[in-house]
Amino acid sequence: MICEEVDEGLKERVLIIEDEIAMIRLLELELSYEGYDITVAYDGLEGADRALNEHFDLILLDLNLPGMGGFEVCKRVRAVKQTPIIMLTARDTVSDRVRGLDTGADDYVPKPFAIEELLARMRSLQRRLHLAETGDEVLCAKDLTLDKASHRVSRAGREIECSQREFELLHCLLAHKNRLMNREALLNLVWGYSYEGETNVVDVYIRYVRMKVDEGFEHKLIHTVRGSGYILRD
Numbered sequence: 001m002i003c004e005e006v007d008e009g010l011k012e013r014v015l016i017i018e019d020e021i022a023m024i025r026l027l028e029l030e031l032s033y034e035g036y037d038i039t040v041a042y043d044g045l046e047g048a049d050r051a052l053n054e055h056f057d058l059i060l061l062d063l064n065l066p067g068m069g070g071f072e073v074c075k076r077v078r079a080v081k082q083t084p085i086i087m088l089t090a091r092d093t094v095s096d097r098v099r100g101l102d103t104g105a106d107d108y109v110p111k112p113f114a115i116e117e118l119l120a121r122m123r124s125l126q127r128r129l130h131l132a133e134t135g136d137e138v139l140c141a142k143d144l145t146l147d148k149a150s151h152r153v154s155r156a157g158r159e160i161e162c163s164q165r166e167f168e169l170l171h172c173l174l175a176h177k178n179r180l181m182n183r184e185a186l187l188n189l190v191w192g193y194s195y196e197g198e199t200n201v202v203d204v205y206i207r208y209v210r211m212k213v214d215e216g217f218e219h220k221l222i223h224t225v226r227g228s229g230y231i232l233r234d
Contacts (some may be wrong), residue, residue, distance in 0.1 A: 011037040012057040014124075017047030017073060019065055019150045023111075026059065027102055030115045031123035044068030058122060061105070063089040063096075078104030078164070084125050088113070101191045102159070102165060134144050141221055141234040144213060146174055153213075160212050165190070169205050170213065173222065173232040182229035206230055 003231035014036045018024050028038050039056070041047035051059055059077070063070035074085055085105045089096070092110035100108045107121050116201065139146045143156040151167060153160040162170065168190045183202045191201070206222065214220045223231050 006224055009036060013037045013039065013055065015039050015041065015047065015051055015054075015059045016058040017041045017044065017051075017059065017065065017070070018062045019043060020062070023062075023088075026115070030119070034119060042066075042069065044224045048073045051083060052080065052210060057112050059083055060126070061085055061087050063087060063091055063100070065130045071099065073181075074100070074103045074105055086118075086121065086125065088118075101201075104164060139171065139177075141174055141177050141232060142219065144221060146171055155213060155217065160211070164211065166209050168214070170209050173209075173230065177232045177234050179232045180225055180229050181216075188229070202230075 001066065011094075014031055016027050016038060018027070018040070019042050024040055024042075028040065029054065031038055039054075041050050041052065044065035047059075047061070047065070048068060051073070058184060061070050061073060065073070070089065074087070077083060079160075086107045086109060087100045087105045088098075088109050088111060090111045106125055109118055109121060110205045119142060137147065137149050139148070145155070145168075146153050148171065149159075153162050153167065155169065168211075170187050172186060186202050190205075206224075210222045213223055219231050221234075225231060225234055
Protein backbone atom coordinates (compact mmCIF):
# COMPACT_ATOMS: atom_id res chain seq x y z
CA MET A 1 0.00 0.00 0.00
CA ILE A 2 1.36 3.42 -0.98
CA CYS A 3 0.76 6.21 1.52
CA GLU A 4 0.89 9.76 0.25
CA GLU A 5 2.07 12.52 2.55
CA VAL A 6 -0.64 15.02 3.41
CA ASP A 7 0.28 18.69 3.64
CA GLU A 8 -0.52 19.61 7.23
CA GLY A 9 -1.75 23.02 6.09
CA LEU A 10 -4.29 21.43 3.77
CA LYS A 11 -5.80 18.99 6.27
CA GLU A 12 -9.45 19.59 7.11
CA ARG A 13 -9.92 20.24 10.82
CA VAL A 14 -12.58 18.18 12.62
CA LEU A 15 -13.74 18.92 16.16
CA ILE A 16 -15.09 15.86 18.00
CA ILE A 17 -17.31 16.77 20.99
CA GLU A 18 -17.79 13.45 22.75
CA ASP A 19 -17.34 11.99 26.25
CA GLU A 20 -17.21 8.26 25.46
CA ILE A 21 -13.54 7.30 25.42
CA ALA A 22 -14.02 4.24 23.21
CA MET A 23 -15.92 6.29 20.62
CA ILE A 24 -13.28 9.04 20.73
CA ARG A 25 -10.47 6.54 20.14
CA LEU A 26 -12.33 4.99 17.20
CA LEU A 27 -13.04 8.35 15.57
CA GLU A 28 -9.50 9.64 16.17
CA LEU A 29 -7.98 6.51 14.62
CA GLU A 30 -10.23 6.30 11.58
CA LEU A 31 -10.41 10.01 10.77
CA SER A 32 -6.69 10.55 11.25
CA TYR A 33 -6.07 7.67 8.85
CA GLU A 34 -8.33 9.41 6.32
CA GLY A 35 -6.21 12.56 6.57
CA TYR A 36 -8.27 14.75 8.92
CA ASP A 37 -6.71 16.93 11.63
CA ILE A 38 -8.55 15.96 14.83
CA THR A 39 -9.30 18.01 17.95
CA VAL A 40 -11.29 16.50 20.85
CA ALA A 41 -13.46 18.23 23.46
CA TYR A 42 -14.70 15.96 26.26
CA ASP A 43 -17.71 18.00 27.40
CA GLY A 44 -20.23 20.45 25.99
CA LEU A 45 -18.78 23.59 27.57
CA GLU A 46 -15.28 22.97 26.23
CA GLY A 47 -16.73 21.94 22.85
CA ALA A 48 -18.80 25.11 22.50
CA ASP A 49 -15.83 27.27 23.53
CA ARG A 50 -13.47 25.68 20.99
CA ALA A 51 -16.09 25.69 18.23
CA LEU A 52 -16.74 29.40 18.75
CA ASN A 53 -13.11 30.51 19.13
CA GLU A 54 -11.26 28.28 16.65
CA HIS A 55 -11.71 27.41 12.99
CA PHE A 56 -12.97 23.93 12.12
CA ASP A 57 -14.19 22.50 8.82
CA LEU A 58 -16.59 20.07 10.53
CA ILE A 59 -17.96 19.29 14.00
CA LEU A 60 -18.99 15.80 15.15
CA LEU A 61 -21.31 16.37 18.11
CA ASP A 62 -22.73 13.95 20.67
CA LEU A 63 -26.00 14.91 22.37
CA ASN A 64 -25.62 13.45 25.89
CA LEU A 65 -22.68 15.50 27.13
CA PRO A 66 -21.59 16.67 30.59
CA GLY A 67 -21.57 20.40 31.21
CA MET A 68 -23.83 21.35 28.30
CA GLY A 69 -26.06 19.17 26.12
CA GLY A 70 -25.49 18.75 22.42
CA PHE A 71 -28.64 20.61 21.39
CA GLU A 72 -27.51 23.70 23.32
CA VAL A 73 -23.98 23.45 21.90
CA CYS A 74 -25.40 23.30 18.38
CA LYS A 75 -27.70 26.24 19.04
CA ARG A 76 -24.86 28.41 20.38
CA VAL A 77 -22.52 27.59 17.52
CA ARG A 78 -25.17 28.11 14.88
CA ALA A 79 -26.07 31.53 16.29
CA VAL A 80 -22.71 32.90 15.15
CA LYS A 81 -21.11 30.35 12.81
CA GLN A 82 -22.09 28.11 9.91
CA THR A 83 -19.55 25.37 10.64
CA PRO A 84 -21.02 22.06 9.38
CA ILE A 85 -22.31 19.90 12.26
CA ILE A 86 -23.07 16.17 12.25
CA MET A 87 -24.80 14.86 15.37
CA LEU A 88 -23.73 11.40 16.56
CA THR A 89 -26.06 9.97 19.17
CA ALA A 90 -27.90 6.93 20.46
CA ARG A 91 -31.10 9.04 20.59
CA ASP A 92 -32.79 7.96 17.38
CA THR A 93 -36.45 9.00 17.59
CA VAL A 94 -37.96 11.08 14.80
CA SER A 95 -38.59 13.92 17.27
CA ASP A 96 -34.91 13.95 18.29
CA ARG A 97 -33.82 14.00 14.64
CA VAL A 98 -36.19 16.81 13.77
CA ARG A 99 -35.12 18.79 16.84
CA GLY A 100 -31.44 18.29 16.01
CA LEU A 101 -31.84 19.39 12.42
CA ASP A 102 -34.04 22.33 13.37
CA THR A 103 -31.45 23.40 15.93
CA GLY A 104 -29.02 23.73 13.03
CA ALA A 105 -27.30 20.36 12.55
CA ASP A 106 -26.55 19.42 8.95
CA ASP A 107 -26.87 15.68 9.47
CA TYR A 108 -27.84 13.20 12.20
CA VAL A 109 -26.15 9.78 12.49
CA PRO A 110 -27.55 7.34 15.08
CA LYS A 111 -25.26 5.10 17.14
CA PRO A 112 -24.10 2.47 16.57
CA PHE A 113 -22.95 3.30 13.06
CA ALA A 114 -20.51 1.91 10.52
CA ILE A 115 -17.47 4.18 10.17
CA GLU A 116 -17.76 3.82 6.39
CA GLU A 117 -21.24 5.39 6.52
CA LEU A 118 -20.03 8.28 8.66
CA LEU A 119 -17.15 8.95 6.25
CA ALA A 120 -19.56 8.84 3.30
CA ARG A 121 -21.89 11.32 5.02
CA MET A 122 -18.97 13.63 5.76
CA ARG A 123 -17.94 13.56 2.10
CA SER A 124 -21.54 14.09 0.98
CA LEU A 125 -21.91 17.08 3.29
CA GLN A 126 -18.66 18.57 2.03
CA ARG A 127 -19.83 18.17 -1.59
CA ARG A 128 -23.15 19.87 -0.84
CA LEU A 129 -21.41 22.77 0.86
CA HIS A 130 -18.96 23.13 -2.01
CA LEU A 131 -21.82 23.26 -4.51
CA ALA A 132 -23.63 25.81 -2.36
CA GLU A 133 -20.52 27.98 -2.12
CA THR A 134 -19.87 27.90 -5.86
CA GLY A 135 -23.51 28.36 -6.90
CA ASP A 136 -25.24 31.57 -7.96
CA GLU A 137 -25.34 34.23 -5.25
CA VAL A 138 -28.73 35.59 -6.31
CA LEU A 139 -31.62 33.36 -7.39
CA CYS A 140 -34.88 34.66 -8.87
CA ALA A 141 -38.29 33.47 -9.99
CA LYS A 142 -40.66 36.11 -11.31
CA ASP A 143 -40.69 38.81 -8.61
CA LEU A 144 -39.13 36.58 -5.92
CA THR A 145 -35.43 37.13 -5.14
CA LEU A 146 -33.11 35.24 -2.81
CA ASP A 147 -29.67 36.71 -2.08
CA LYS A 148 -27.47 34.02 -0.59
CA ALA A 149 -24.63 36.35 0.42
CA SER A 150 -26.81 38.70 2.48
CA HIS A 151 -29.30 35.98 3.48
CA ARG A 152 -32.20 38.13 2.27
CA VAL A 153 -35.43 37.12 0.56
CA SER A 154 -37.90 39.51 -1.03
CA ARG A 155 -40.94 39.38 -3.27
CA ALA A 156 -42.19 42.37 -5.25
CA GLY A 157 -39.84 44.53 -3.22
CA ARG A 158 -41.21 43.35 0.13
CA GLU A 159 -38.64 41.72 2.41
CA ILE A 160 -39.52 38.28 3.77
CA GLU A 161 -38.14 37.03 7.09
CA CYS A 162 -37.05 33.37 6.94
CA SER A 163 -35.56 30.99 9.46
CA GLN A 164 -32.32 29.22 8.49
CA ARG A 165 -34.17 26.06 7.47
CA GLU A 166 -36.84 27.96 5.52
CA PHE A 167 -34.10 29.86 3.70
CA GLU A 168 -32.30 26.62 2.80
CA LEU A 169 -35.51 25.00 1.57
CA LEU A 170 -36.43 28.01 -0.57
CA HIS A 171 -32.87 28.15 -1.92
CA CYS A 172 -33.14 24.48 -2.92
CA LEU A 173 -36.48 25.03 -4.68
CA LEU A 174 -35.16 28.09 -6.52
CA ALA A 175 -31.95 26.33 -7.54
CA HIS A 176 -34.12 23.58 -9.08
CA LYS A 177 -37.00 25.79 -10.28
CA ASN A 178 -39.38 24.29 -12.82
CA ARG A 179 -38.22 20.81 -11.72
CA LEU A 180 -40.27 18.43 -9.59
CA MET A 181 -38.58 17.75 -6.23
CA ASN A 182 -39.81 14.77 -4.23
CA ARG A 183 -39.69 14.67 -0.44
CA GLU A 184 -36.69 12.33 -0.29
CA ALA A 185 -34.62 14.66 -2.49
CA LEU A 186 -35.55 17.68 -0.37
CA LEU A 187 -34.68 15.83 2.84
CA ASN A 188 -31.24 14.91 1.48
CA LEU A 189 -30.47 18.33 0.04
CA VAL A 190 -31.85 20.51 2.84
CA TRP A 191 -31.77 18.37 6.00
CA GLY A 192 -28.92 16.16 4.90
CA TYR A 193 -30.06 12.71 5.91
CA SER A 194 -31.68 9.81 4.09
CA TYR A 195 -35.44 9.53 4.51
CA GLU A 196 -36.36 6.92 7.11
CA GLY A 197 -39.82 6.21 8.47
CA GLU A 198 -42.83 8.48 8.61
CA THR A 199 -42.22 12.18 8.99
CA ASN A 200 -43.96 15.20 7.54
CA VAL A 201 -41.12 17.63 8.20
CA VAL A 202 -40.85 18.56 4.51
CA ASP A 203 -44.59 19.21 4.23
CA VAL A 204 -44.52 21.34 7.39
CA TYR A 205 -41.70 23.54 6.13
CA ILE A 206 -43.18 23.80 2.64
CA ARG A 207 -46.30 25.17 4.33
CA TYR A 208 -44.23 27.70 6.27
CA VAL A 209 -42.39 28.87 3.14
CA ARG A 210 -45.54 28.95 1.03
CA MET A 211 -47.31 31.17 3.57
CA LYS A 212 -44.44 33.65 3.44
CA VAL A 213 -43.78 33.56 -0.31
CA ASP A 214 -47.24 33.07 -1.87
CA GLU A 215 -49.81 34.35 0.61
CA GLY A 216 -51.32 37.62 -0.63
CA PHE A 217 -50.04 37.18 -4.20
CA GLU A 218 -52.28 36.23 -7.11
CA HIS A 219 -49.53 34.29 -8.88
CA LYS A 220 -48.51 31.28 -6.77
CA LEU A 221 -44.93 30.04 -7.15
CA ILE A 222 -44.82 26.88 -5.03
CA HIS A 223 -47.06 24.03 -6.23
CA THR A 224 -47.85 20.58 -4.88
CA VAL A 225 -47.80 17.66 -7.29
CA ARG A 226 -50.02 15.23 -5.44
CA GLY A 227 -48.26 11.97 -4.61
CA SER A 228 -44.95 13.16 -6.08
CA GLY A 229 -43.56 16.26 -4.39
CA TYR A 230 -43.23 19.99 -4.94
CA ILE A 231 -42.20 22.35 -7.71
CA LEU A 232 -41.42 26.07 -7.83
CA ARG A 233 -42.67 27.31 -11.18
CA ASP A 234 -41.23 30.47 -12.68
